Amino acid sequence: MRVSAILRAMNGSLRRLLVAFLLGLAMVSPITAQYFSQRQEIAIFRLSYYGEPRDPVPERQTVVQLGRVFRYERRVESRTSEIFRQAVGAVDEQIRSVFINLGRFDVIGLTHRLDYENVGAFADALRRYREDTAVFPEAVLLGQEAFTAEELERIGGGFIVVIPSVSFYNLAQERDGDYRATIETSFTFLDVENLSTVGQFFVETSGSHRDAVSAMRAAVNGIAPQLVYRIRDMDVFRIRTGILEVSRRSVIIEFGHNMGIRRGDEYAIVAPRITALGHQTVDETGVIVVREVREEYSVGHLLYAREGPYVGDQLREVPRLGADIMIYGNTFVDLAEQRTVFAAGLKAVLSRGYFNFRPLIGMEIPFTGTVLGLLFPMNIYLGGEFNQYLGRVKLTPSFGFGLGGGVPFNPGLFGDDFFASHFGGSARLTLNVLLNRDTLLFLEGGYARWVGFYDGLVPSELTRFFDGYGGILIGAGVTFK
Numbered sequence: 001m002r003v004s005a006i007l008r009a010m011n012g013s014l015r016r017l018l019v020a021f022l023l024g025l026a027m028v029s030p031i032t033a034q035y036f037s038q039r040q041e042i043a044i045f046r047l048s049y050y051g052e053p054r055d056p057v058p059e060r061q062t063v064v065q066l067g068r069v070f071r072y073e074r075r076v077e078s079r080t081s082e083i084f085r086q087a088v089g090a091v092d093e094q095i096r097s098v099f100i101n102l103g104r105f106d107v108i109g110l111t112h113r114l115d116y117e118n119v120g121a122f123a124d125a126l127r128r129y130r131e132d133t134a135v136f137p138e139a140v141l142l143g144q145e146a147f148t149a150e151e152l153e154r155i156g157g158g159f160i161v162v163i164p165s166v167s168f169y170n171l172a173q174e175r176d177g178d179y180r181a182t183i184e185t186s187f188t189f190l191d192v193e194n195l196s197t198v199g200q201f202f203v204e205t206s207g208s209h210r211d212a213v214s215a216m217r218a219a220v221n222g223i224a225p226q227l228v229y230r231i232r233d234m235d236v237f238r239i240r241t242g243i244l245e246v247s248r249r250s251v252i253i254e255f256g257h258n259m260g261i262r263r264g265d266e267y268a269i270v271a272p273r274i275t276a277l278g279h280q281t282v283d284e285t286g287v288i289v290v291r292e293v294r295e296e297y298s299v300g301h302l303l304y305a306r307e308g309p310y311v312g313d314q315l316r317e318v319p320r321l322g323a324d325i326m327i328y329g330n331t332f333v334d335l336a337e338q339r340t341v342f343a344a345g346l347k348a349v350l351s352r353g354y355f356n357f358r359p360l361i362g363m364e365i366p367f368t369g370t371v372l373g374l375l376f377p378m379n380i381y382l383g384g385e386f387n388q389y390l391g392r393v394k395l396t397p398s399f400g401f402g403l404g405g406g407v408p409f410n411p412g413l414f415g416d417d418f419f420a421s422h423f424g425g426s427a428r429l430t431l432n433v434l435l436n437r438d439t440l441l442f443l444e445g446g447y448a449r450w451v452g453f454y455d456g457l458v459p460s461e462l463t464r465f466f467d468g469y470g471g472i473l474i475g476a477g478v479t480f481k
Contacts, residue, residue: 036241036255041106043161047164049166087169087181094220095227103259104239159193162188163187169183180206182205189236198234201230225321225322232319233319243269252297253288253315254297255298256294258296265290265318267318268315269284269314269315285308286302286303286304286306286309291355303392324481325479326478327479328344328345329343332448333474341368343366347360348360348361357385358385360383363378366469377404378405378418380404385397385398394433395429396431397427400426402423404422406419407419421466422450422468423450424448424450428473429445438481440478446472448470449469449470452468454466
């Protein structure tokens with residue numbers, strides 16, 4: 001029997017109720033359906049730049065010699081242009097490797113360079129080619145590059161084009177003799193299917209070193225971490241997946257190595273809803289962290305959820321920079337020496353690629369006093385932590401070891417950027433409480449000891465900077481994910 005016949009047979013109130021139910025079902029069904037991301041084809045232009053920096057003076061050598069008594073030699077080595085060309089090649093490789101290693105793209109490398117200022121002209125050329133290929137010229141000049149009809153046909157095959165360009169470059173020698181390199185790279189993303197720009201952002205990195213080439217290399221190496229985060233943060237590239245199985249706090253989710261998922265990645269449980277004004281939106285109701293990755297699926301651990309989780313729940317990637325930043329304050333109480341030392345610190349714990357065990361690096365400032373105002377105290381250490389997840393609560397035993405010392409207020413007096421005076425470390429147990437998706441508060445206790453190289457050689461009445469210190473550790477802090 002048809003629906004219309006059924007409705008005619010019903011009384012008025014029942015008919016209105018059924019119609020409302022069917023309309024509501026029609027509205028809800030599209031937004032509750034699971035959506036799974038697919039691998040996308042990406043075509044990457046070579047890194048472009050407008051001109052290049054010129055050396056202030058050419059490379060030359062001047063020699064003045066008077067007999068065997070006096071000789072003056074002046075050599076000017078200006079390698080700015082050469083270093084810039086090396087930087088362009090290195091950035092090109094960094095960009096391609098980032099897209100390949102993300103694992104969610106099929107990467108097509110292009111040999112052309114295209115400046116971001118010519119993106120509009122490039123889209124217009126594709127549009128004219130699609131509208132009338134019969135009268136299209138043999139080649140179109142865009143900036144400094146010529147595109148043939150065959151090349152435009154290949155590029156316009158329906159994928160997203162990435163157009164990187166150097167928007168700023170600087171290499172300068174500072175007063176202390178070190179070189180500082182700065183590179184700003186713009187990234188424009190063009191969807192060639194509808195000829196629209198889907199995103200644009202800038203990545204600026206810098207590096208410092210006594211050698212100009214090493215300073216440039218440090219700046220180039222800083223591009224990859226930022227670029228990975230910015231790509232994962234773009235809505236068009238963010239992975240959508242779903243829950244396939246649930247067993248207590250363990251869930252099986254679609255996708256694994258085949259989409260570049262890594263241990264430590266986080267996914268939010270999202271629930272669609274219709275607002276009072278009829279707009280469609282989604283609410284985050286929980287968070288899952290990936291603890292194991294297989295080829296086509298991954299195993300996640302539930303951190304928290306408003307309800308559930310349930311099979312069929314929609315998941316959306318939560319992009320992170322790849323490290324949790326912890327700001328803390330510790331108090332070291334030495335009962336034998338009856339001495340208390342306070343320390344404030346900053347710690348970075350690697351998260352992407354790790355689950356239970358995670359390496360860390362940190363620095364802290366112990367308030368032990370300075371050396372006549374010449375050295376500022378600082379400890380630098382490496383270590384690791386072991387995470388035990390209990391819902392929103394996490395227990396974390398950790399350790400760290402390293403060197404303590406001072407940073408000279410005047411580097412010329414010590415000849416080094418860091419003057420080592422202590423060695424030691426700490427072991428601690430941390431209780432973390434997840435306040436929201438991005439923030440944790442923690443309390444910790446343990447033991448720390450820093451042994452002084454020159455302990456007892458300098459009278460304590462003059463300064464306690466060189467004395468060893470440590471004891472029972474008590475502290476607290478906040479973590480930003």
